[in-house]
Amino acid sequence: MDLPFKMLVAGAIGLAAGLWSANSVLRVSRAADATRIGAWSTAAKAGTPEADPYTKAAVERSGEIPLAPGEGLQLIARVDETGAALNPRCVYFVGRRVPAARYWTLGIVDRRGFPIDNVAQRLVFRSSEILRDSDGGFTITVSPSARSGNWLPIGKKEPFYLALRLYDTPFSATASAIDKDALPRVVRDGCR
Amino acid sequence: MKASIPPRVWIGAWIEARTGAWAGAWAAARAAVLNLVRTAILDLATILLGAAIIAGLVHVVAILIIPLYATNDAFARLSRLGPTNATILLPQAIAKARLFPYGDPAVAAAFCRYDLREGPLRVKAPVARYEFSSISFHNRRGDVFYALTDRAAMQNALEALVVTDQQLRAISARESEDESARELRIVSSTDEGFVLMRSFSQAPSLVTEAEERASALKCQPESPPQ
Numbered sequence: 001m002d003l004p005f006k007m008l009v010a011g012a013i014g015l016a017a018g019l020w021s022a023n024s025v026l027r028v029s030r031a032a033d034a035t036r037i038g039a040w041s042t043a044a045k046a047g048t049p050e051a052d053p054y055t056k057a058a059v060e061r062s063g064e065i066p067l068a069p070g071e072g073l074q075l076i077a078r079v080d081e082t083g084a085a086l087n088p089r090c091v092y093f094v095g096r097r098v099p100a101a102r103y104w105t106l107g108i109v110d111r112r113g114f115p116i117d118n119v120a121q122r123l124v125f126r127s128s129e130i131l132r133d134s135d136g137g138f139t140i141t142v143s144p145s146a147r148s149g150n151w152l153p154i155g156k157k158e159p160f161y162l163a164l165r166l167y168d169t170p171f172s173a174t175a176s177a178i179d180k181d182a183l184p185r186v187v188r189d190g191c192r
Numbered sequence: 193m194k195a196s197i198p199p200r201v202w203i204g205a206w207i208e209a210r211t212g213a214w215a216g217a218w219a220a221a222r223a224a225v226l227n228l229v230r231t232a233i234l235d236l237a238t239i240l241l242g243a244a245i246i247a248g249l250v251h252v253v254a255i256l257i258i259p260l261y262a263t264n265d266a267f268a269r270l271s272r273l274g275p276t277n278a279t280i281l282l283p284q285a286i287a288k289a290r291l292f293p294y295g296d297p298a299v300a301a302a303f304c305r306y307d308l309r310e311g312p313l314r315v316k317a318p319v320a321r322y323e324f325s326s327i328s329f330h331n332r333r334g335d336v337f338y339a340l341t342d343r344a345a346m347q348n349a350l351e352a353l354v355v356t357d358q359q360l361r362a363i364s365a366r367e368s369e370d371e372s373a374r375e376l377r378i379v380s381s382t383d384e385g386f387v388l389m390r391s392f393s394q395a396p397s398l399v400t401e402a403e404e405r406a407s408a409l410k411c412q413p414e415s416p417p418q
Contacts, residue, residue, distance in 0.1 A: 006239050010242030014250060015250055022254040022255055053256055056259045060334060063265060064293050065295075066336065071339050074294065103324050107296070123285075167324050167326075168326075168343070
């Protein structure tokens with residue numbers, strides 16, 4: 001084989017592999033510099049000029065409008081507290097506390113960040129509507145089948161993430177200062 | 193088999209060592225195939241090495257240039273929803289609304305796009321007490337350059353003037369020294385951008401009210417300073 005032909009083949013394979021890898025990286029993981037705290041991760045710099053190139057590209061491609069540091073903070077859990085990916089066939093207990101914030105919400109999103117339809121029409125739990133225990137703590141049951149109390153339904157048998165949004169929180173500019181114990185635990189209870 | 197001995201010599205020696213046409217032919221064929229396999233592996237390795245280097249370069253370049261093109265970012269998507277300066281309510285973030293990911297179904301949001309080439313933009317929004325509302329300012333590159341929450345409200349309203357660097361200098365030059373600026377002026381690094389107002393609903397039944405609060409955002413272009 002002569003050199004120009006080899007270069008052509010290498011160029012074609014390289015171009016395809018480079019574009020494919022860039023695309024799949026943007027699709028799967030957001031934020032190269034995400035802060036991981038237990039099961040949760042947050043890209044506090046998303047939407048600011050200091051964001052890393054991967055976060056910038058991912059935000060551009062997805063069309064997401066990130067929360068400004070002064071408004072609040074979004075944390076995403078893709079795994080439970082043992083590090084295992086969230087499974088739509090399992091039941092999870094999420095609780096019992098949340099970092100200081102004026103309001104917060106906890107919802108289920110699919111891998112692209114959109115809510116997942118469910119028969120109960122329950123896409124999100126607000127701090128203002130949640131049932132609390134006598135000590136002020138709470139437990140949200142994330143489950144495919146109906147539960148008593150705070151039930152956040154898993155609408156479809158597809159991979160999902162948990163999205164915790166804190167509004168008007170002192171931690172929005174210093175996400176790394178959040179203590180692991182201040183965030184809700186994500187505990188797997190059982191699977192079908 | 194040593195690499196320094198040319199295959200033909202090697203094949204010749206092999207044929208000499210054996211008598212009989214069949215053995216010679218077999219040996220020649222075997223050597224030829226071995227040679228072919230060896231070149232093929234070398235060629236393949238060269239191609240793969242080149243491809244890996246090119247793939248790495250393409251990957252880095254692609255990640256870096258995506259934000260520069262910004263053909264399908266939030267601003268581009270908002271542009272398709274309505275004209276500049278108009279306040280437009282975003283649909284609630286439910287499973288069917290697939291335009292802006294990671295939206296909160298509990299938070300209503302309305303936006304207006306601006307273009308400062310026509311003059312500064314006056315942003316005004318009444319805010320209710322005890323309800324979380326915020327206004328964020330985004331430039332064309334998708335960066336948030338300022339945000340206000342209802343805690344910064346004066347007389348139950350949030351107000352700001354979005355200007356370019358040049359416009360700010362023109363306004364400051366016109367003002368007398370003892371007259372202090374009584375308004376919040378925010379410099380946008382790009383001529384275009386958008387303002388987003390968010391309002392929190394404390395219960396599912398209060399989403400409509402939150403949407404009304406968010407829709408109360410007003411974006412008024414002003415005449416450019418002389």
